Amino acid sequence: MSAQKLNAARAALDYVEDGMILGLGSGSTAAEFVRLLGAALKQDEIAIKGIPTSRETEQIAREAGVPLIPIEQADRIDLTVDGADEVDGRFRLIKGGGACLLREKIIADASDLMVVIIDETKLVESLGAFPLPVEVDPFGFTITAKKVFDALRRAGVARPEVTLRRLGDGLEPLVTDGGHYILDCACGEIPEPELAAAELIDIPGVIEHGLFLDLARVVIVGEDDGARVMEL
Numbered sequence: 001m002s003a004q005k006l007n008a009a010r011a012a013l014d015y016v017e018d019g020m021i022l023g024l025g026s027g028s029t030a031a032e033f034v035r036l037l038g039a040a041l042k043q044d045e046i047a048i049k050g051i052p053t054s055r056e057t058e059q060i061a062r063e064a065g066v067p068l069i070p071i072e073q074a075d076r077i078d079l080t081v082d083g084a085d086e087v088d089g090r091f092r093l094i095k096g097g098g099a100c101l102l103r104e105k106i107i108a109d110a111s112d113l114m115v116v117i118i119d120e121t122k123l124v125e126s127l128g129a130f131p132l133p134v135e136v137d138p139f140g141f142t143i144t145a146k147k148v149f150d151a152l153r154r155a156g157v158a159r160p161e162v163t164l165r166r167l168g169d170g171l172e173p174l175v176t177d178g179g180h181y182i183l184d185c186a187c188g189e190i191p192e193p194e195l196a197a198a199e200l201i202d203i204p205g206v207i208e209h210g211l212f213l214d215l216a217r218v219v220i221v222g223e224d225d226g227a228r229v230m231e232l
């Protein structure tokens, strides 16, 4: 775990208050937050209820002693703390490097506040160097992949490359917690993220995409010896 990720995760604890329902993000930075949260709950006299964004985070939360509730028991979520693959100056994000984007977006969208925790490498001038993950139904995914390519072209991406994400052995497709596939879309740059988002979500086989627009209100950038908190 890098010091920057750890420092970002630690700074996010300041946003946690007694009685909150918390969305627990996925990925290595969010996992660190969950572990620190578990340790803080043992020390402080506060109680929270967590809702994990992935099976992996659920496991980490259980090991850390963070109490969990099923999402169906919450009609709203106070705060979500999650990582990101890229963050631009308008707090627009690419997420889904860990293939958890659907649950992450459902939970972020249901939250009063989304706090994003990242290291300095995730800050970008414009989105798209990190391949955009698009979660699709396995049925007809080759047709959906062509439609995704066309949609990205219409959104101004010059030469998108759309690749099915596979497991480490390179043979089997990766299957998400929700039973879907991931298409990784190398774009280089996404000139108009809002247009790309609108085009992608219009495709029948697309379940969700990794562009998180107008969701994050706080970005905490971990540095080597602390953290910088930015609020919109």
Ligand SMILES: O=C(CO)[C@H](O)[C@H](O)COP(=O)(O)O
Pocket: 025, 026, 027, 028, 029, 030, 082, 083, 084, 085, 094, 095, 096, 097, 098, 099, 100, 101, 104
């Ligand atoms: O979107 C995600 C998972 O779907 C993660 O938040 C993202 O990939 C960042 O991960 P890490 O903190 O390990 O760099």
